[in-house]
Amino acid sequence: MINEDLIKTAKLARINIQDNQETMIKELASILDYVEVVNTVEGDLTKQPNISGNINIFKNDEIEDSLSIDQILKNTPKSSGNYIEIEGIF
Amino acid sequence: MTIKDFQQNYNQANIKSFKDQIQAKDSNINSFLFLKEEINKDLKIPVAIKDAISTKGIPTTAGSKILENYIPPYNATVIDKLEENGYFIIGKTNMDEFAMGSSTENSAYKITKNPKDLTRVPGGSSGGSASAVSAGFVPVALGTDTGGSIRQPASFCGVVGFCPSYGAVSRYGVIAMASSFDQIGVIANNVEDTEKVFNVIRGKDKKDATSFDLPAEISTKEKITIGIPDNILEGVSKEVKIAFEESIEKLKQGGFKFIDVPMTNLNQALAVYYIIVPSEVSSNLARYDGVKYGKRVESDDLIKLYTDTRTKYLGAEPKRRTIIGTYALSSGYYDAYYKKANILRQQIKDYYTDIFKKVDILVTPTTPTVAFKIGAVLSLIELYKGDVFTTITKLAGLPAISLPAQVGEKLPVGIQFIANHKKDLQLLKISKKVEQCLQS
Numbered sequence: 001m002i003n004e005d006l007i008k009t010a011k012l013a014r015i016n017i018q019d020n021q022e023t024m025i026k027e028l029a030s031i032l033d034y035v036e037v038v039n040t041v042e043g044d045l046t047k048q049p050n051i052s053g054n055i056n057i058f059k060n061d062e063i064e065d066s067l068s069i070d071q072i073l074k075n076t077p078k079s080s081g082n083y084i085e086i087e088g089i090f
Numbered sequence: 091m092t093i094k095d096f097q098q099n100y101n102q103a104n105i106k107s108f109k110d111q112i113q114a115k116d117s118n119i120n121s122f123l124f125l126k127e128e129i130n131k132d133l134k135i136p137v138a139i140k141d142a143i144s145t146k147g148i149p150t151t152a153g154s155k156i157l158e159n160y161i162p163p164y165n166a167t168v169i170d171k172l173e174e175n176g177y178f179i180i181g182k183t184n185m186d187e188f189a190m191g192s193s194t195e196n197s198a199y200k201i202t203k204n205p206k207d208l209t210r211v212p213g214g215s216s217g218g219s220a221s222a223v224s225a226g227f228v229p230v231a232l233g234t235d236t237g238g239s240i241r242q243p244a245s246f247c248g249v250v251g252f253c254p255s256y257g258a259v260s261r262y263g264v265i266a267m268a269s270s271f272d273q274i275g276v277i278a279n280n281v282e283d284t285e286k287v288f289n290v291i292r293g294k295d296k297k298d299a300t301s302f303d304l305p306a307e308i309s310t311k312e313k314i315t316i317g318i319p320d321n322i323l324e325g326v327s328k329e330v331k332i333a334f335e336e337s338i339e340k341l342k343q344g345g346f347k348f349i350d351v352p353m354t355n356l357n358q359a360l361a362v363y364y365i366i367v368p369s370e371v372s373s374n375l376a377r378y379d380g381v382k383y384g385k386r387v388e389s390d391d392l393i394k395l396y397t398d399t400r401t402k403y404l405g406a407e408p409k410r411r412t413i414i415g416t417y418a419l420s421s422g423y424y425d426a427y428y429k430k431a432n433i434l435r436q437q438i439k440d441y442y443t444d445i446f447k448k449v450d451i452l453v454t455p456t457t458p459t460v461a462f463k464i465g466a467v468l469s470l471i472e473l474y475k476g477d478v479f480t481t482i483t484k485l486a487g488l489p490a491i492s493l494p495a496q497v498g499e500k501l502p503v504g505i506q507f508i509a510n511h512k513k514d515l516q517l518l519k520i521s522k523k524v525e526q527c528l529q530s
Contacts, residue, residue: 006417013372013416014379014393015409016401024410027470031414034471035361038430041437045429049436051270052256052487057299071163077386086381087392 166263183218213243238480245504256487372415456504
């Protein structure tokens with residue numbers, strides 16, 4: 001059950017594990033087995049803590065300089081004019 | 091080499107030899123992924139930067155092949171601050187891919203060696219920065235610490251490693267691993283240099299909403315009480331146990347007061363860490379999809395392009411953590427893993443709040459063992475357990491420092507001191523006294 005779910009999860013994470021599926025699943029299962037200890041916790045799961053204590057930090061809505069399109073596109077694997085180029089979705 | 095040593099030994103006439111020396115010696119150690127061509131002609135303080143921190147115009151890979159050709163168009167806030175305050179960025183240091191690992195063997199580029207013993211790992215993930223300081227290449231270096239990535243390599247390499255409170259240093263420009271844990275910190279040869287660099291890089295930054303200015307006032311209390319958690323040496327190796335006990339003895343003679351305090355469930359804490367961190371990793375690493383920057387494997391199908399790019403260019407540990415994180419956040423398991431881990435995280439934070447009502451700082455070993463051999467076969471869980479003392483402070487965002495407990499002929503052992511949230515300056519002040527006692 002867990003193994004099937006892990007294979008499905010890898011697919012959702014856009015990672016292909018076919019080449020070493022057996023080792024990978026074994027390793028992942030060992031991690032899940034180890035972290036299982038959190039299941040001993042009792043408490044109301046609907047009350048999730050705010051660990052950092054930060055709430056709604058705002059900044060002034062001011063116009064500032066930002067990176068130029070040229071600077072951004074320098075790191076793009078494939079671009080065309082002012083656009084990042086990628087296969088069509090449809 | 092301390093900052094003072096650098097300032098005393100280098101001048102306009104010999105500053106070129108500074109880089110030449112690194113180039114000559116680093117072929118044995120492999121601390122650096124990139125060394126700047128430019129000569130530090132103004133004799134600024136040289137600082138090495140972990141490759142997880144963005145440097146404008148200088149390649150920044152985070153130790154991953156997926157960013158092999160990436161050159162950031164902007165600086166991390168800490169880089170701007172260093173450059174404005176008389177520091178010279180000398181180069182970028184090796185690390186475990188995306189800061190996931192504790193030996194720097196997970197770098198996609200090279201294996202870094204421990205300058206104290208070339209057959210051993212320098213620790214990780216900031217292994218390049220720690221080894222560069224330990225080898226005497228630079229007086230100071232920046233690292234990042236998500237679960238011990240500054241303190242553990244500092245401990246293995248016999249240097250000082252400081253991870254500030256979560257929020258004390260801006261994370262703007264850090265290549266994110268787990269955003270509620272990641273923190274930039276300092277590696278140096280003594281506490282004075284550590285503090286000097288920390289005072290330059292810390293402070294509120296409008297580009298990081300979680301950042302803040304530390305309170306300026308420091309307690310002037312003379313008698314410091316240090317808490318030792320119960321059974322803290324259980325499962326710790328013999329070398330570490332001896333060095334730890336000797337250090338405590340020295341500190342007792344130095345006038346520090348020790349009291350026993352209860353320990354939280356370490357196994358449970360480590361499990362919480364290894365649920366929440368992968369969850370954040372799966373989200374942060376989703377951006378490496380081959381579209382906007384980094385490597386791409388072309389395909390006429392978009393899903394295949396994402397999958398092929400990630401499969402080819404991400405290493406084994408980032409893949410494992412991404413899958414575990416995706417699993418823990420998936421609708422069927424979210425309650426069982428993530429939500430429960432979060433509740434436990436709060437309980438651990440509450441535990442520390444209580445403890446720091448009784449003590450000024452806490453002490454633990456930094457790691458359960460000394461540096462292990464390069465290529466040693468350890469199971470994932472064994473490796474994860476090596477982080478037990480360092481991950482726990484991060485669950486509560488606390489500042490912690492690793493100081494060398496033992497130097498000389500033997501392999502280095504680190505001793506960790508932990509303070510309450512936002513008590514960074516207090517911790518550094520106490521650490522200077524501790525350092526004096528330990529060296530006596």
